[in-house]
Amino acid sequence: MAWYTIVLIVCVSILAIQVVLSFILGDLDIDTDLHFEFGHFDLGDLLSVKGMLHFIIGVTLTLTLFGGGTLLVWALGVIVGIIFATVFGWLYRSLYKGLEQIVEYKQNFVDEPATVYYYDFKSQKGQARLTLEGATRELPFSSDTPVDLKYGDAITLSGTRFNLKLTNNK
Numbered sequence: 001m002a003w004y005t006i007v008l009i010v011c012v013s014i015l016a017i018q019v020v021l022s023f024i025l026g027d028l029d030i031d032t033d034l035h036f037e038f039g040h041f042d043l044g045d046l047l048s049v050k051g052m053l054h055f056i057i058g059v060t061l062t063l064t065l066f067g068g069g070t071l072l073v074w075a076l077g078v079i080v081g082i083i084f085a086t087v088f089g090w091l092y093r094s095l096y097k098g099l100e101q102i103v104e105y106k107q108n109f110v111d112e113p114a115t116v117y118y119y120d121f122k123s124q125k126g127q128a129r130l131t132l133e134g135a136t137r138e139l140p141f142s143s144d145t146p147v148d149l150k151y152g153d154a155i156t157l158s159g160t161r162f163n164l165k166l167t168n169n170k
Contacts, residue, residue, distance in 0.1 A: 002067075008060035011053050018050070050092070051085045058084030106132055111156045111167055114141075119149040128157060128164070139164055 058081030059074075066073045112130060117138055119126030125142045126149065141157050143166035149155070156168040 002064070004060040004063040008057060008064055011057050011060065015050070015053050015057070048089075051089055054088045055081040055085040058082070107161050108159075109161070109164060110158050112158065112164075114139075114155050114157050116149045116151055116153040116155055118151070119147075121146050121148070128155060130157070141166055 059077040062077035062080045063069070063073060066076070114128040114130045117127040117129050124144070124146055125140065127138045128141050129136050129138055131137075139157075139161065141155075141159075141164040147166065155166055157164040158167045159165045
């Protein structure tokens with residue numbers, strides 16, 4: 001068995017283990033990158049460990065298929081390696097772009113619906129539950145006048161994230 005076939009088997013095995021671990025452990029970034037951006041193309045995708053594995057797989061696969069070490073086969077192997085690294089880098093980026101979630105961190109609120117979690121009549125302050133960033137959050141609020149509120153009452157709040165005021169008691 002030629003050395004390049006052994007290198008091919010080792011690289012494919014490493015890549016397969018990395019893929020299996022990423023499915024089991026989630027988005028585990030055990031990769032080291034260098035980032036050089038040119039428009040929408042990031043050279044760091046090619047210079048990452050995964051990009052180098054794709055390049056080596058392309059070169060060694062070409063050497064294995066054509067059986068040898070002539071200069072023409074090596075040149076073809078380098079071209080195939082560059083194509084592998086570029087195509088798979090683009091493919092990973094496209095897949096991850098479709099999977100990523102963009103969370104909008106909301107700062108200002110106008111008539112935001114909420115439910116009362118806790119309210120102190122004397123201090124006119126309480127906690128309300130709102131759905132923010134895709135999850136239920138409890139934020140402090142206050143009212144200008146004492147209001148009879150209890151757990152679960154529907155209210156609306158306005159203001160900033162850390163200075164919410166009761167605008168309407170539904």
